[in-house]
Each structure stands twice: as structure tokens, then as C-alpha cells.
Amino acid sequence: MDNKKLKNEIEKLKNELNVTIVVHFYQKDEVFDIADFSGDSLQLAQIAAKDKNPYLIFCGVSFMGESVKILDPNKRVFMPKVACCAMAEMIDINYFDKNIQILSDLGINKQDFIPITYINSSAKIKARVGELGGYVCTSSNAKNIIEFALKQNKKILFVPDRCLGQNVAQTMKLKSAIMGESSNDEIKQADVICYNGFCSVHQLFSLEDINFFRKKYPDILIASHPECKPEVCENSDFVGSTSQLINYIQSLPIEQKVAVGTEFNMVNRLREKNTYILSSTKPECPTMNETTLQDVYDTLQSIKNKSFKNEIFVDKDIVKWAKTALDKMMELSKK
Numbered sequence: 566m567d568n569k570k571l572k573n574e575i576e577k578l579k580n581e582l583n584v585t586i587v588v589h590f591y592q593k594d595e596v597f598d599i600a601d602f603s604g605d606s607l608q609l610a611q612i613a614a615k616d617k618n619p620y621l622i623f624c625g626v627s628f629m630g631e632s633v634k635i636l637d638p639n640k641r642v643f644m645p646k647v648a649c650c651a652m653a654e655m656i657d658i659n660y661f662d663k664n665i666q667i668l669s670d671l672g673i674n675k676q677d678f679i680p681i682t683y684i685n686s687s688a689k690i691k692a693r694v695g696e697l698g699g700y701v702c703t704s705s706n707a708k709n710i711i712e713f714a715l716k717q718n719k720k721i722l723f724v725p726d727r728c729l730g731q732n733v734a735q736t737m738k739l740k741s742a743i744m745g746e747s748s749n750d751e752i753k754q755a756d757v758i759c760y761n762g763f764c765s766v767h768q769l770f771s772l773e774d775i776n777f778f779r780k781k782y783p784d785i786l787i788a789s790h791p792e793c794k795p796e797v798c799e800n801s802d803f804v805g806s807t808s809q810l811i812n813y814i815q816s817l818p819i820e821q822k823v824a825v826g827t828e829f830n831m832v833n834r835l836r837e838k839n840t841y842i843l844s845s846t847k848p849e850c851p852t853m854n855e856t857t858l859q860d861v862y863d864t865l866q867s868i869k870n871k872s873f874k875n876e877i878f879v880d881k882d883i884v885k886w887a888k889t890a891l892d893k894m895m896e897l898s899k900k
């Protein structure tokens with residue numbers, strides 16, 4: 566079937582079966598075009614949690630579908646491709662516990678810190694964080710969640726993205742340190758202790774890229790995602806989550822040049838003119854790019870014939886504590 570026919574069939578099937586399709590901004594255009602709702606990770610979690618249809622198809626990476634299932638365990642959630650987020654895979658329970666042990670050896674015990682996990686993490690990590698009294702955050706609310714948690718006068722243990730942790734600490738004028746990289750003294754003195762994970766896509770953007778664009782177009786603005794390196798964010802005119810970047814860029818006059826440091830598919834769709842990718846290497850997230858229209862169609866067919874392909878399940882014991890940490894974030898992010 567060609568894409569036009571696939572789109573028509575998808576439209577018919579989703580109406581017939583009462584399915585909602587949500588799509589992250591980084592997905593391919595062909596998938597983005599069939600979304601009932603598109604957004605960043607926080608917006609999609611909020612939309613999916615409120616949605617009344619019995620079935621939800623989530624086009625994104627696995628922690629996103631898992632998060633919806635945790636927020637509403639009764640909802641039937643499907644992912645056309647259960648693709649991983651490379652950053653989320655950088656931490657598992659063993660690594661998490663090992664880091665807690667290292668902190669304890671330095672005299673920083675569980676009662677001395679609040680753990681916060683970026684939503685880009687497995688359900689098991691969210692559950693461990695929930696069990697320890699911590700929170701989940703996304704790139705759009707990380708600052709608010711850290712600010713709120715700091716009211717308890719404890720340190721923050723931030724996992725898995727060192728860049729998001731460092732960037733928020735930097736904007737709040739807090740001291741940060743990175744496990745496995747900073748000295749013991751730096752860790753002991755830090756307000757925000759970051760796990761040493763990162764997003765390989767956002768690591769592509771560099772200070773050299775910024776200097777290149779500023780030299781070529783002296784009036785250009787630089788906008789970047791907080792998963793970029795601290796020196797990139799510090800030298801950007803605007804830093805924000807994917808939806809915050811979209812709002813910022815669309816608010817600019819069309820003649821204003823802007824170079825953007827985030828995933829290719831999203832930037833490519835932003836504006837026809839004067840929007841540049843802040844890198845000479847194409848910053849594509851390989852796993853976000855796995856989902857195709859054919860996969861969405863196959864998932865809908867599997868709902869119709871009740872073979873239920875790629876349904877997302879999360880262990881009950883894990884849901885309990887992961888939900889505690891996620892619910893706190895949802896509560897703190899209510900408008």
C-alpha cells in the first residue's frame with residue numbers, strides 16, 4: 566500500500582476502533598501527519614492520561630508508552646515500534662544502587678538526598694526513585710521540580726541525564742557534580758549530583774557550531790534543548806523542551822534567522838525559511854525514526870483482529886512506586 570492509501574486506512578480503522586494516536590515531535594513526518602495529538606513528553610503524558618478512548622497508540626520511544634501505562638494502568642497502550650531511548654538505557658537498577666552505595670561511602674546517605682529521574686528512564690528506575698521519596702521530571706518542568714524538591718533542604722541526585730541536571734543547576738546558580746567524573750570533594754559540596762548519562766543525539770551540537778553560525782550570520786539566534794552540553798546551553802539565546810522551542814521559534818519574525826540544537830525531524834518541520842540545524846551532522850534520533858506508517862497500520866489491524874501486537878505492560882509491583890513518582894510530577898505540573 567502506498568502512504569496515501571495507508572493514511573486513509575489508518576483514519577478509518579482508528580475511528581472504527583476508538584483509538585487515539587499520539588505522536589512525539591521527533592517522529593518522521595509521515596507518522597506526525599496522522600497524529601490526533603502531537604507534543605513533547607510532558608504534553609503527551611498529560612493528554613494520554615486524560616484521553617477517554619479505550620485504546621491508545623503511542624508513536625515515540627518505549628519509556629513514553631510505559632509512562633502512560635503507569636499513569637493509567639487500565640488503559641490499553643500500544644507502540645507500533647517498541648524502540649528504546651539510548652539515554653534511558655544508560656542506567657539500570659544495578660547502576661542506580663551502585664551510585665547510591667558510592668554516595669553512602671562518601672557520607673551522603675539516603676536521608677541526605679532526593680532522587681529525581683528524567684522521564685527518559687525505565688519503569689524500574691522510576692519505581693526505585695518513587696520508593697526513595699523522589700520525583701520524575703521532563704525537560705519542560707525539570708527546573709520547577711528541582712526547585713520544589715530543594716525546599717526539603719537536601720541534595721538532589723539527578724538521573725540519568727547529566728546535561729539536563731547540570732543545565733538546570735547552572736540556571737539556578739547551584740553547584741553540580743557528575744558521578745564518576747567529579748572529585749569526591751566536588752560531589753560532597755554539590756547541590757545537584759548528576760548520574761553520568763547523556764543523549765548521543767544532543768551531544769552532537771558544539772560551541773564550534775554556535776561560533777560558526779554567529780560568525781556567518783551575526784544576527785542569528787541560537788536555540789537549544791537542555792539535553793545539549795552545558796557550554797552549548799550557556800551560549801544559546803534560548804533553551805527549552807521541544808514544545809518550548811517550537812513556541813519560541815514560531816514567535817520570531819519570519820526574517821529572523823535561528824539555528825536550533827535538537828532532533829532533525831522536528832527542526833525540519835518548524836519553518837520553511839531562516840531555520841537552521843545547529844550541526845553539520847544530521848541529528849537524527851535513530852530509534853525515534855524507527856516507526857513507520859505501515860507499523861501504525863499493522864498495530865491497528867492487530868487491535869481489530871484481537872492479536873494485540875506490541876501492547877505495553879508494566880509489572881504491578883513496579884507500577885505502584887513508579888506511579889507515586891510520576892503522579893507527583895503530574896500534580897506539580899498542573900496549570
Ligand code: 13P
Pocket residue numbers: 604605606607650685703704705764792805806807808
Ligand atoms: P521532550 O521532553 O522535550 O519531549 O524531550 C524528550 C526527548 O527525548 C528529547 O531528546
Ligand code: SF4
Pocket residue numbers: 626650651652653685764765766767792828850851852853
Ligand atoms: Fe532518547 Fe536522545 Fe532519542 Fe531523546 S533524542 S529519545 S533522549 S536518544
